[in-house]
Amino acid sequence: MRVAQVLPTAFVFHIGRVAARGLTAILVLAGLLAVGPSLAAETAKATVASQPPGVAIASAHSLSTRAGLDTIRAGGNAFDAAIAVSSTLAVVEPISSGIGGGGFFLLHDASSGRDVFLDARETAPASATPAAYLDEKGELNRDRATNGPWSAGIPGLPAGLVHLAQRYGRLPLATSLAPAIRIARDGFPIYARLEKGYGSRRAVMERYRGTRAVFLADGTPPMVGETLKQPDLARTLELLAEKGHAGFYRGEVAKKLLAAVREESGKWRADELAGYQVREREPIRFRYRDWAITTAPPPSSGGVALAQMLQILEGWDLAKLDQPDRVHLVAEAMRRAYRDRTIYLGDPDFVKVPVARLASADYAAGLRAAIHPDKATPSALLSGQPAPLEDDETTHFSIVDAEGNRVSATQTVNLLYGSGMVAPGTGVLLNNEMDDFALKPGTPNAFGVMGFEANAPEPGKRMLSSMTPSFIESDAQLALIGAPGGSRIITQVLLAILAYDAGMDARQVAALPRFHHQWMPDAISAEPGALDAATVAALQARGHTVNAGESTWGNLQTVLWNKQANTLEGGSDPRNPVGRAEVLLVPAPPLR
Ligand code: DON
DSSP states (O other): OOSSOOOOSOOOSOBOBOOOOOHHHHHHHHHHHHHOHHHHHHHHHHHOOSSOSEEEEEESSHHHHHHHHHHHHTTOOHHHHHHHHHHHHHHHOTTTOOTTSEEEEEEEETTTTEEEEEEEOOBOOTTOOGGGGBOTTSSBOHHHHHSSGGGOOBOOHHHHHHHHHHHTOSSOHHHHHHHHHHHHHHOEEOOHHHHHHHHHHHHHHTTSHHHHHHHTTTSSOOOTTSEEOOHHHHHHHHHHHHHTHHHHHSHHHHHHHHHHHHHTTOOOOHHHHHTOOOEEEOOEEEEETTEEEEEOOTTBSHHHHHHHHHHHHTTSOGGGSOHHHHHHHHHHHHHHHHHHHHHHOSOTTTSOOOHHHHTSHHHHHHHHHTOOSSSOOOGGGSSSOOOOOOOSOOEEEEEEOTTSOEEEEEEEOSSTTTTSOEETTTTEEOOOGGGGSOSSTTOOOTTSOOOOGGGOOOTTOBOOBOOOOEEEEOSSEEEEEOOOSTTHHHHHHHHHHHHHHTTOOHHHHHHOOOEEOOSSSOSEEEOTTTSOHHHHHHHHHTTOOEETTOOOOOOOEEEEEETTTTEEEEEEOTTSTTOEEEEEEOOOOOOO
16 A cells, blocks of 8 residues: 555665674564465564664765764763754754754653653743734734744743753753754855845845844855855753753843843843753553554644544555545545644643543544545535645754664744744744634634634743654654644654555655645645646546645655664655765674
């Protein structure tokens, strides 16, 4: 079975792939083919490797993947590598994420066997009342919501990095941050996406003197082939390395951030910075066929939506269906989950999110029962209010190390280059995550997504996210998955899970053409090659609107450990030519 049948023929990335280590594993696999499924499952259980044969990292830039591997070589574990990858992405992908933004880190600590969801999402400053985002006519002030200081939440990523180092890492923060500091100081080559993104945000970015100092340092906008140096950002990262939380949230950096916000007529308080804290949350867990899924809880909407969609879809054997049937059912599952996202999801520290009910098998069974096998359910017939789409920045990385530690992390400044505003003297580009709140109930945000009370802004509250860093594990395999793409993140992760379940490898999963439905607008969006003409016609005959051949989206970064063959592989999304997945083998233990 293939979720989408056409795969790109060329994969332009280096993908590390490790041959099976150990004759036993090979013999067992050969045996499995001969002896049939039940005995095979028994045998497989008895012979899977207990630890990966090395380290695999997939991230959206080759420099961040390399920074992670160098940190492992320096004696670090996956958590130290995650700090290196995250902070390097913050330097080389300012369009997507940064220490002026936030993120989620899904961790598995091999020594304790514990899974933890580290929530380093931004929080709303007290000044961010709903009224502050309305214009004189009572309409949403979109400039305020997406540009400059009012669009920015209190950053969470620096606290996330400090927490990772203190609780989970093995190396000093200064060592894990060293690659990012070096690259910020010495510079890195500007690539096409940075240049193009700057072009589309230029008018906003050049309003701010701090931004001009970084991006117009040589008098002209960033261009491919030039080197982008960020010495102030290097200094800020050094202070974080030296002083931990206080290096960013108090003292020199905090003073400059507060002054920058004030200079542009925004309002942040010193205690809001000093008081920022990450949260450790229990991940959402559920089963889909042979897989144990571990994924993002609120304030992400991703895990709840995944649980709904996959448990709805478990009612069918998708592998036995033809493409029109399969896409119809998957789209109907997507439609229902996104309706609930709009209504129920928000920050669990502020609102009661009915996670247990929404993520339950019984609730999914009820939703499944109302899906017509041959007819689209018009979204307007599902109770609730309309929502729509998001775009494609943000960044994800996946890491597995040789001890079995895992990090699946998604981080963001929200829109291209976040708020567009760099705080002078810090190199910190502030996020525009406030737009992820339902600033005006029922009014779509920059991407058309909206919400209601559950996601209304309140002081200290986290805005609802779609970021969905996930693990999926069967007896035979473990995969880490995640992607950027706003509301399209969750469906990318869904399709990736279905693709792994169908037997694809990591490269195929990252390259897989995508389709998406999010309740409102009531249409299936599809990338070129995702749905063939016959499928489009069959879906239309069932009442679906199909926007086939939209431009591509997402930037999925995944790693896969095959526990039976004891191989590691990575898949870096071919839509992003600067991404990279690599495997580093650790030497095999000496024979006794
Ligand atoms: O947290 C979220 O869901 C969004 N702020 C992510 C934004 C994204 O993936 C791409 N945006 N252009």
